[in-house]
Amino acid sequence: MTLSPFHLAIPVHNLAAARRFYGEVFGCAEGRSSEHWVDFDFFGHQLVIHEHPITPSQEQAHTNAVDGHDVPVPHFGVVLDWEAWERLANRLRERGTRFVIEPYVRFQGEVGEQATMFLYDPCGNALEFKAFKDIGQLFAR
Secondary structure, three states: OOOOOOEEEEEEOOHHHHHHHHHHHOOOEEEEEOOOEEEEEEOOEEEEEEEOOOOOOHHHOEEEEEOOEEEEEOOEEEEEOHHHHHHHHHHHHHOOOOEEEEEEEEOOOOOOOEEEEEEEOOOOOEEEEEEOOOHHHOOOO
16 A cells, blocks of 8 residues: 655644654654744644644543543544554653553454553644554454
8 A cells, every 4th residue: 555645734832842752752754944933744644733822721622432432533543563652652651741641552362452552742633553474454343
């Protein structure tokens, strides 16, 4: 399966903190930037953080119950291969990341079994990273 890179622009109320988070915590290479926005290579996709003065409230974020956890909505992220997901989970743990949902395997033994983890960036944007041992299960019902 060959995918086209997506482009996603998100608001951040603290450009410097978000720049450090995506650059240092995730190790994303920085692309073009200005005083008010920064492009990142987000696992092969184009993520742009745009400075926005309004601070979102994580406490007021909507959630949906999935596999016994409250999943924040909206959220975005990337489906990684299993080994890359494990490396990222370890990297985030080593940096003391506070997870909304700790890294774990959900739907164990069921169709769509997957590793997943959720966290917020410093500006309140929710992220999910997941992996499938069988990528053919990505859209399985």
